[in-house]
Amino acid sequence: MTATDDQFSEFSATRRLILKGAIVVTLTGLGNFSFGAVPALAAANDKWPEEAFKQKGQADAIKALYGKTAEASDKVKLDAPEIAENGAVVPVSVTTTLADVTSISFLVADNPNALAASYNIPPGTIPSVANRLKMAKTSSVTAIVEAAGKLYSATKEVKVTVGGCGG
Amino acid sequence: MASTIRVRATATGDTTEVQALIQHPMDSGFVKDAKGNLIPPHFIQQLAFECDGKTVFLADWGTAVSKDPYIKFSFKGGNKGDDLKISWVDNKGASDTTTAKIQ
Numbered sequence: 001m002t003a004t005d006d007q008f009s010e011f012s013a014t015r016r017l018i019l020k021g022a023i024v025v026t027l028t029g030l031g032n033f034s035f036g037a038v039p040a041l042a043a044a045n046d047k048w049p050e051e052a053f054k055q056k057g058q059a060d061a062i063k064a065l066y067g068k069t070a071e072a073s074d075k076v077k078l079d080a081p082e083i084a085e086n087g088a089v090v091p092v093s094v095t096t097t098l099a100d101v102t103s104i105s106f107l108v109a110d111n112p113n114a115l116a117a118s119y120n121i122p123p124g125t126i127p128s129v130a131n132r133l134k135m136a137k138t139s140s141v142t143a144i145v146e147a148a149g150k151l152y153s154a155t156k157e158v159k160v161t162v163g164g165c166g167g
Numbered sequence: 168m169a170s171t172i173r174v175r176a177t178a179t180g181d182t183t184e185v186q187a188l189i190q191h192p193m194d195s196g197f198v199k200d201a202k203g204n205l206i207p208p209h210f211i212q213q214l215a216f217e218c219d220g221k222t223v224f225l226a227d228w229g230t231a232v233s234k235d236p237y238i239k240f241s242f243k244g245g246n247k248g249d250d251l252k253i254s255w256v257d258n259k260g261a262s263d264t265t266t267a268k269i270q
Contacts, residue, residue, distance in 0.1 A: 048212045053229040089233045116231035125242040132233040
């Protein structure tokens with residue numbers, strides 16, 4: 001084999017590698033695409049409420065999400081720690097004895113965007129949710145329960161020693 | 168790739184309790200990396216649980232849900248051995264789906 005031959009074969013090897021890479025990229029790209037279509041269908045009956053999540057203040061977020069205001073109720077039980085050592089992981093849960101619950105939402109008043117999470121409760125699902133939220137600083141946490149078309153809320157102050165939203 | 172979703176669904180009497188853990192960065196868009204650049208938001212927007220062809224729970228999440236989110240809820244119905252389908256989609260269009268058997 002001469003030197004030129006060697007160079008040639010090296011060249012074509014690289015070419016082949018590049019081509020292979022291109023094929024792999026296209027395949028994974030296609031894979032992601034078809035994958036995305038499946039859950040989109042599952043969630044198609046209820047769109048993600050973008051406007052409500054964009055609102056900065058708590059009152060605005062509730063208004064954007066439900067279009068009405070909530071009244072405090074002792075039938076909504078909000079469970080959150082008094083002091084959260086790590087604002088990045090604050091366990092918060094809510095249960096209620098109200099009937100015909102259709103939706104439960106969590107709001108953190110002093111976060112950059114107040115609305116943290118909103119859950120649709122179809123008939124047959126028990127109105128009780130536990131999750132973990134991020135808190136930028138000490139703030140009140142509010143749970144909103146929509147039952148029979150009305151809004152009920154419970155609020156609790158949570159002290160945060162290390163914030164979970166900034167760098 | 169292993170699924171990002173870990174689920175435990177247990178039926179007791181006529182109710183089924185579901186606990187799920189999902190692996191996801193849940194970047195809020197407010198945090199800076201080591202070089203001081205903002206990490207763009209990357210978070211799960213919707214999470215759906217389906218049992219027997221019916222949606223039993225639908226979550227709309229914002230950036231304030233913790234990294235590697237955990238969720239617990241219960242629903243009436245669901246028998247041992249039934250399939251529970253879980254799927255999520257994030258703000259970049261990525262998604263994952265898994266099916267778990269109710270225990």
